[in-house]
Amino acid sequence: MTQLALVIDLNVCVGCSACVTSCKEWNTSGSAGPLVDERPYGENPTGTFFNRVQTYEMGTFPNSETMHFPKSCLHCEDPPCVPVCPTGASYKRKEDGIVLVDYDKCIGCKYCSWACPYGAREIDEKQKVMKKCTLCVDRIYDMTMPEADRKPSCVKACPTSARLFGDIHDPESEVSQAIREDGGYALMPEWGTHPSNHYLPRRKTKMKIHADELERADNPLKLDQQLPKPDKDQSTLDDASAW
Amino acid sequence: MKPAFSVIFLTTLIGAAQGLFLALFTHQSYALFGLLPMQSDDFYGYGTLIVLALLAAGLVASFFHLGRPERAWRAATQWRTSWLSREVIVLPAFMGVAFLFGVSHLFGIRPEIVTLPSGMVIDLSVILGAAGTLLAFALFVCTAMIYACLRFLREWHSPLTVINYILMGGSSGFVLAAFYAASFAPDQADFFAGWAIIITILALIGRAASLFRNARLKPTSTIQTAIGVKHPQITQRSMGAMGGSFNTREFFHGKSAGFLRAIKPAFLLLGFVLPLVLLALGLFTPALLGLAFILQYAGLLAERWFFFAQANHPQNLYYQTIG
Amino acid sequence: MPSTPLHDPLAPPVAGATTEIKKTTCYMCACRCGIRVHLRNGEVRYIDGNPDHPLNGGVICAKGSSGIMKQYSPARLTKPLRRKPGSERGAGEFEEISWEETFSILAERLGKLRATDPKKFALFTGRDQMQALTGMFARQFGTPNYAAHGGFCSVNMAAGMIYTIGGSFWEFGGPDLERSKLFIMIGTAEDHHSNPLKVALSKFKREGGRFISINPVRTGYSAIADEWVPIRPGTDGALFLAIIHELIELGLYDREFLVRYTNSGQLVNLDAEHDEFGMFVRTEVPEEEGCYDPQNKLWWDRNTNKPVVTHTEGADPFLRGEFKLSDGTPVKPAFQLLKERVAEYTPEWAEGVTGISADTIRRLAHEMGITARDQKIELPIAWTDSWGKEHSSVTGNPVAFHAMRGLAAHSNGFHTIRALSILMTLLGTIDRPGGFRHKPPFPRPIPPCARPPNDPRAVQPNTPLDGMPLGWPADPDDLFVDKEGEPVRIDKGFSWEYPLSAHGLMHNVITNAWRGDPYKIDTLLLFMANMAWNSTMNTSEVRKMLTDKDENGEYKIPNIVVCDAFHSETTAFADLILPDTTYLERHDVMSMLDRPISEFDGPVDSVRIPVMPRTGECRPFQEVLIELGTRLKLPAFVTADGTRKYRDYPDFIVNWETAPGSGIGFLSGWRGKGGEKSMKGEPNPNQWEMYAKNDCVHHEVLPRSYQFMRNWNKGYLEWSQRNGITRYSEPILIHLYSEVMQKFRLAAQGKSITRQPPKHLAKRVETYFDPLPFYYEPLETQASDKQKYPLSAVTQRPMAMYHSWDSQNAWLRQIHAHNYLYVNAQTAKNAGIADGDWIWCESQWGKVRCMARYSESVEPGTVWTWNAIGKAAGAWNLTPDANESQQGFLLNHLISEELPKQADGSRFSNSDPITGQAAWYDVRVRIYKAEAGEPTQTSPQFPPMKQYPGMKQAPSWLAYFGGGKKKGGAK
């Protein structure tokens, strides 16, 4: 069985928010659209986004780290948002595991959003239906697009390619490999939701310097050393020896 | 969570309705066994009209919660998995049965169904009353389970939620019944008041127990599990939406901790202690019992507000700082 | 179980729509990525990166993805506007006029100025990409008063590196992260190479490269650094000098590289009595005609222990020691002087200045030195150096650096950047794999050949300026001053105050014009510059200057014309507003004559081709310039008999040549009649179509052997010369020791045969024109009471916003609706400030009220905020209660464009004393809690700006659905 998902590499994410607006841009005119904005030019502008990037700081200065953290629907394998939906509008696709909302069934009761521990769903305040990341289902299967484009908008946009997309049930896939080899983890594992999206942790490259590397025979200083040239009149062994 | 007034009214109104229905049918059952004087059909019938009125008001309130009320019928389709869907089915079913119960009384349509060997005659209203009772309990369970089934809302995820919904609904229904009886059948008021006292005390115990439990909850999800970083000191600098978002509107009550602290004694007082005091006075005048009901209802509104506000959604971990 | 969905997520949301994909170049920022604009029924449905584009290879950023909201922004200007007669400037009362009227007003006024005193017309442009055209227009007009944003942006970076290695970061070169092992990023938040840098950085990290960030703040790129080195602002020079000290001390430098490719071994005359003191000793080899460095200096050969001409076959110079020439002149190799210079710059000393421990400084030096030495790269690429020596391979040392405004925007930036360039040079990493790589048309001779005019007579009525308005002075005779040594330019560029101000000093234009110092002007034309807000220092005062009147009730700056596409703060101060198109509506060129998008492997230029019809009466500024130039009969735009030469801008781009028949024009691709030539060739009438067919890009990939060591790569330099990129093909030796600087110093010491500075400036020039880098405290810091103002305040670019122009963008402004002042949590607590408190941030120049945010990712002595998020109320067609103006703030109110008064009452610009680079990041502040009763609102506030005729009403809901039916919600 296929389970499509995103794997987000926190090791390279610089928090640029390209994934945020490219997602908004694709989806507002796509099958989930429009993604409305309230007070777009006024006080506290607020709109529907399927993906947001947050920033966290760890530790205290100077031993602190800054981490950027993009979050969208995690397409849980056991999504608590689905069974609670009274209308069946919230569903998980059998064929690829994408969790979707059927906008024509949804009554906007928001119950599914309560059932999602990750805050991944947002009501559309104008259409009054629940919306969320669709994994760009209307891109990835759009055969009118060249294959290279059949990826989520955020994945294509991401300048650091921090967003990988693929089938986490296929052990050969790029995403499965990344999860396996780079320590991919799930958010809030304690709830047994089994999020399909995974995150790859920070990895540090350190440098070890060995003492001998600082003292070398080929030190260029030697070449430029002008060794003192003693006076010719100075006393030498010649003056005292008898060979 | 952000308390939604539609849901606060829905749950408190139908709770009282269910309670009142239970009170009325309890009375009828007592009377059936001859433990109490059977009241007129009008007494049960008009009482049921109040039940229906409360249910209807609750239903209306609930529609305010829906973005797309015109599609509300769809909510009945997922009874296999969704407590909300079950509620959506049980609520009208209960309304229907209550309606029939009322009709059977008001129009005296009480054909005899069976006569028990003891000679007790079971007529249609009794059957409907029994069915209504079952549905009322089912409705309590459905409503409460909507909240209690959400595992990560730890404040709700407890049998106490179901018990308390039953007890608080029951309490307010019996207080209302006492008031109703005081007005139309004064000699029956003490029966209802007596039960009201018992249920209210139980409700108080139940609610106190849940407060006690909730005060001791340690959050299962932490910022560490939320973002998957083990560091002991993690602070959010930016949530990625400066003008707010659905996440900041729906899951935060937006009131100060002080307000929350003040609301708790207020609802305990209004919803439980004062009604008990008024009932305990033993002066079952319509005025006093009416006052008891009104105070209690206000208290239960506050209780319900607090019920939502106190629930700390794990998603809130992701929405701490505007930056 | 869920039944079948009603909503088919795979069905096309708009049935039967016509769709189209057009390619052009993004301009949501200056990075110039290739984009594809997807249109549906003629509306923009989606903008993504063009996968075939060399710059971004298909990725796109937050801004680029939000282009739709710029195109349809309600802040757009759509009509030419004139300040209502009788209304006050700044009040924002405008009336529509026609373009015809606009042109006749302009042509009449400018015509008069040109016929009398062309200096009275000043043209300054902001973050634009068409300086080749705007500069040419100014020159044709005959005014010296032209510059773009470079002077307030990063000219220190350009000049500091170009005067040292002949190329620079910024758009001219960068780190070769593909092959690097150790990458040190300094003072960079976002950079001009926005997407490509991100792409490269992530690949670098994935491949296990080690990434160190030196920055007082840890955000963005620094967040993913393996190590963050917090530094006190303005002290990087001390750090680099200490690292150089340590590298020399341990011999961790690339001696071979220094010997052959730099002036390290060249002998400096140290006879204090000599006119040529501090200059390289030269042999009799006759000096060549030309603008730079003949190869006639001396080495002291180790083998023969004698002076020899540099690069003598078989010779190997001493880099250290002191020698006496046969005539008794004491000399030392340049490297020896550098060694002596850094002797006192020990890591311990630097620790006290920078706040970085001496151990860390040493370790940084060791990491750099050892990686450079021990992880050598060798590529099997044969090449020939300028001295004819064949090399069978290209080698490199995999330590790369990148730095930007964290170094540039300080008044000691030039020397800091020289120190960095020298550090990179010592490590042997210039135009070598894994190090710094040039991008054509760089490297260029040191300094590049373009010179500003050097005589007031270059400005004549009805005559083009005699020389380019901007250039690279090589000695005091290149300054643009009069006989008294007074500046000719309104911004005092190329004067003794800021001699190497290669990009002008736009930040002083308004103040100088207002004061009439050095003279009064008549018309100030601002293009794409928000000079009444975020690109000016001292914003509150400058806004007053723009409306200030003289005794006669006339505006001190009589006429202000603004070309903008949006409702910016500056438009309110215009007498005439020229509504520009957006980037999706016009032709543009990113030309080799300006700042092309070249790659390490060869020159690349690109174009923009309209994908949308123009909105309202918007007209591209290029068209405006050509029309105006034609009406004013500027020689470049009319034929000999005064008739129009170019139909429009595209026509101009295709047919204009630098000189008749030169074959060099704005675009290098598909030249020649049939488009068969590259770089040079006759105009090709179908050039635009060919660009259109090729992703709007022309990329000339150089042969591999021309891709490295280009300062000294014979093949490359001759190719560059043949193609008219440079005039000379001599090797470009790295100036470890700068004779250019020494020439100015000698002049200041009264020792030169060149011009000499006026007395009151002699000391300044002598001090700062040091041929070797040295560390001094930033000028404003020197002039601040550091007890009273203990903190440094800096800004950073947010990745999801471009300067001031994205607050109109409904999507981007949700990410940055307002800004906070980020303060180290401990610093804030010590000041009694809680997270989120309203505070005052005060400098010696002014104060702003803003909100504080704790952070652990900022050095305790620094506070910072996102740049240009704060807005004036009502600007950008935002509601007056919008976050930007109520909670957002602008740090610029605290930053002065001038330093405190000198003893004689005169004031220097708050700039680097060498280049005139605006010293944004030198300001010192203190912070304290706002009083309890104060309004929770940013201060200062300005009366809300009005909407102008032709602007759309800003909707209260937006439900954008490109080219389709809008389900729910108003659009």
Ligand SMILES: Nc1nc2c(c(=O)[nH]1)N[C@H]1C(S)=C(S)[C@@H](COP(=O)(O)OP(=O)(O)OC[C@H]3O[C@@H](n4cnc5c(=O)[nH]c(N)nc54)[C@H](O)[C@@H]3O)O[C@H]1N2
């Ligand atoms: N998204 C976006 N991209 C942009 C722009 C934009 O507005 N938005 N603007 C473009 C323009 S015009 C420019 S000039 C470039 C500028 O690109 P950058 O040079 O990256 O711009 P700044 O944001 O000024 O970054 C300055 C950095 O230097 C640090 N800093 C300040 N003082 C010091 C110091 O003394 N030492 C060190 N080591 N660091 C210091 C600051 O903390 C900050 O991180 O960006 C371009 N790209």
Ligand SMILES: Nc1nc2c(c(=O)[nH]1)N[C@H]1C(S)=C(S)[C@@H](COP(=O)(O)OP(=O)(O)OC[C@H]3O[C@@H](n4cnc5c(=O)[nH]c(N)nc54)[C@H](O)[C@@H]3O)O[C@H]1N2
């Ligand atoms: N405090 C502080 N101030 C700074 C800096 C800092 O780091 N700190 N950085 C400085 C630097 S490096 C720079 S480059 C400047 C940038 O400052 P500016 O060059 O002033 O940049 P913007 O604010 O983007 O303003 C440019 C103007 O161009 C307009 N515009 C946008 N698109 C178009 C178009 O297509 N056509 C026309 N005609 N106009 C258009 C916008 O509406 C805006 O009014 O800011 C400087 N100011």
Ligand code: SF4
């Ligand atoms: S686009 Fe990529 S780098 Fe940028 S915030 Fe999103 S995941 Fe991070």
Ligand code: SF4
């Ligand atoms: S992240 Fe939330 S919305 Fe998405 S599948 Fe999981 S529970 Fe459902």
Ligand code: SF4
């Ligand atoms: S909001 Fe829509 S999708 Fe969510 S539970 Fe209600 S009906 Fe289902």
Ligand code: SF4
């Ligand atoms: S997969 Fe598509 S819908 Fe989901 S966050 Fe990415 S762009 Fe948005």
Ligand code: SF4
């Ligand atoms: S980096 Fe600049 S040019 Fe490139 S996509 Fe982003 S805004 Fe456009």
Ligand SMILES: [Mo]
């Ligand atoms: Mo800039």
